[in-house]
Amino acid sequence: MSIKKDIGDNPESNYWLMKSEPNCFSLSDFKNRPEGIEPWDGVRNYQARNLLRDSIKCGDGVLFYHSNISQPAIVGLARVVREGYPDHTALDPGADHFDPRATEAKPIWYMVDVQYLASLPAPITRHDLAQHPVLAAMGVLKKGNRLSVQPVTREQWQAVLLLAGLDDPLAI
DNA sequence: GCCAACGTTGGC
């Protein structure tokens, strides 16, 4: 199996990276949610759906990544507070990501809830990641990678915290 | 704004 196909196929991961376009949902939007909790709805990709439904567990760490901007970067930390459950927005004809094939019995799409934990003192940009001996291997750097939720290794998670100068919020 | 890479759709 290719490295490319390996992205997203690791059911053992306890750490994840989630992308968000800040024009749509930014780190400050996230921080300002009640209790910092946000349902991660609207994912309509089967590989990401499988992760949301099967692999992502309560307490897992999340690197929050700003995409589709001039300086894409990891900007914050979050954790999973609710495991995969049906994405009801797929059932709502008025919702952005309505899917007419989805039903109560066969929801097709799933989501998790994530909770804001911290903002990095400074964003870790793609350039920063590419320069780093551990982080250069992250899936998010791979050309053409469009997976909006992807696994991160423990080493990568720790390297991000070290770079950011933060203590591990999940270790307390 | 450009365009490469990718996932999905649908004709055959």
Added chain:
DNA sequence: GCCAACGTTGGC
């Protein structure tokens, strides 16, 4: 099941 066409993502 193949694959061309299409829409979307997302870095640059």
